[in-house]
Amino acid sequence: MKKLLLILAILSGITCYGLQAHAASIVSTGHQKYNYKEYLSDLAALQKKYPDYLQYKVIGSSADGRKLHDVVVGNPDAKKHLIVIANLHAREYITTQLTMAQIEYICKNYKKKINKKKVSSTLDKVAIHFIPSADPDGTAISQYGFGAIRSKSWRNKMKRTGASSTTWKANARGVDLNRNWPISWAAGGSRGAMGYRGPSAASEPEVKAIIKDVNKIQKKGKIIGLISYHSMGCILYGRCASQATSSVRSKTTRMYQLAQKLTGYRLMPTESISSAKGCSREYFLYKRHIPCITLEVGSSASPVPISQFPSIWRKNKDIPIREAQILS
Ligand SMILES: [Zn+2]
Known part of the structure; x- marks a missing residue:
C-alpha cells in the first residue's frame, strides 16, 4: 500500500x-483532539518500532490518576541530557502532538543526517528526554469537559468554578502547573482554569514527578538544556535575569538564537526572579542552573486549531535535535 x-x-x-x-x-x-488514549498507544507503537533508539518509563501519576512519562531518544547512559517538556498547560495540548511527532521524526531519521550531521552520532553523546504530556488531566478536561475528571469530588469542585472547560489551563485540581514550582512561590489565585499557584510550592503530583525525574537524570549526567513547549503567540522566552550564572546565560542565549533562526518567533523580555512566582522556566534557570528556553507555538487562541499544525511543524520539527547538536 x-x-x-x-x-x-x-x-x-x-x-x-x-x-x-x-x-x-x-x-x-x-486531527484536533490528540487524546490520552491515543498518546499511550502511540508511545507503545513507537517503542515497538524503534526499540534500539527509544525507551520510555512512567515517572509518576497525575492528580486524577493518569500516567506521566519520560521518553528517552538516544543513548540513555549518555553523559549529556536534553529535556523537552510539553503540555504543562492543559489547553496547549497541540504541544503533545508536536513533541510526539518530533520523537518519531528523530527515530525515523536516526541513521540519516539532519543539518548535515549524523543524528546517531549526536544521540550517542546526548540523550533527549521528552515529557510530552505534563498535564494529561487538564488536557482531558479541555478536550472532553469536566466529565473527564475521574474523581467525583474534584469533578464537582471544578464544575463549580463555572469556568469554561475548553480553555482550561490547570490540572484536575484547578492548579496552574506552570505556577507551582519552588521559586519565589507565594500564595495566589484560587482553584480554577488558570493562574492558581496551589496550596504550596510543588504541591502537585505532576510537578513533583518532573522534579524527581530531573533529579534522577542529573545523577546520570549533565543536563545541558531544557526546552519547554507552550502555546500560543509564536513567541520565545530566552533571556535571563542577572542572577543566571554566566554559563547558563551563554548556553541559553545559544539555544534561543538557534530557536529564533528556525522558527522566526519573537523574543520576549525576561521575568525577574522575584516576579517569577512559581514559574517553571525560572525554576530551571536559577534554582537548577539548567539553560532553558520556552517556545509558544501557534498564532491563534488555544486550543490552537490543528489547521496550524503544518506551519508549527515546519518551524519546530528540528528544534530538539538541532539544540542537542549545538549543546553536545
Ligand atoms: Zn502555557
Missing part, C-alpha cells in the same frame, strides 16, 4: 513528501 501511494504520488507529479510522511507515521497530526 505504501509503495502504491508513493508511485501514485510520483506519477501524479505532486511532492511525495506528504504522502510518504503520512503513510509511514504512527503519530497522527491531522
